[in-house]
Amino acid sequence: QKEVEQNSGPLSVPEGAIASLNCTYSDRGSQSFFWYRQYSGKSPELIMSIYSNGDKEDGRFTAQLNKASQYVSLLIRDSQPSDSATYLCAVRLRGNNRLAFGKGNQVVVIP
């Protein structure tokens, strides 16, 4: 079982719509969860972190965590063309210093 899974393919959303991204992780003891945005050819940029069950909002971004289901999600409201990027889910595994990354979900916002 992969440590962090992001399974859905490229997501196309019209400008102004909500983009919804999902991520599952294998280690039930994981405590820290992150969403990074990566533009093509660039480095990952931290956009959200979440550590406890529930929702966390920051501007147009909302992260949701459900530890019982081992599930993290990211909502992007009022999507803008500048949101077109690959979004990486990352999890700090129990007892580790490193972050494990999912393969990412590409989002394309159509003007």
Added chain:
Amino acid sequence: EPEVTQTPSHQVTQMGQEVILRCVPISNHLYFYWYRQILGQKVEFLVSFYNNEISEKSEIFDDQFSVERPDGSNFTLKIRSTKLEDSAMYFCASSEAGGPRELFFGEGSRLTVL
């Protein structure tokens, strides 16, 4: 805003040559990392470094790889004898000690092995 800086941004080398990638982590950070991303693939962990020693490494980080903090600011990744499959983007990252430890990444060094 403090940032992680990496040099070179792009290096082209011949197979079998040694390569050193350099990083200057954020100044008050104590954990340092190297990750790599082969084109079209996911970001993969190589090694983490704390208190002047390796704290964790992946199976990718074999004897051809080494890391060093030669002074108070630089953090380097050396690949002793490069292979074609080492071609990738290499990212340095750093984080504060304690807490959830958000990682902040540098802009990356693209390595092309011919």
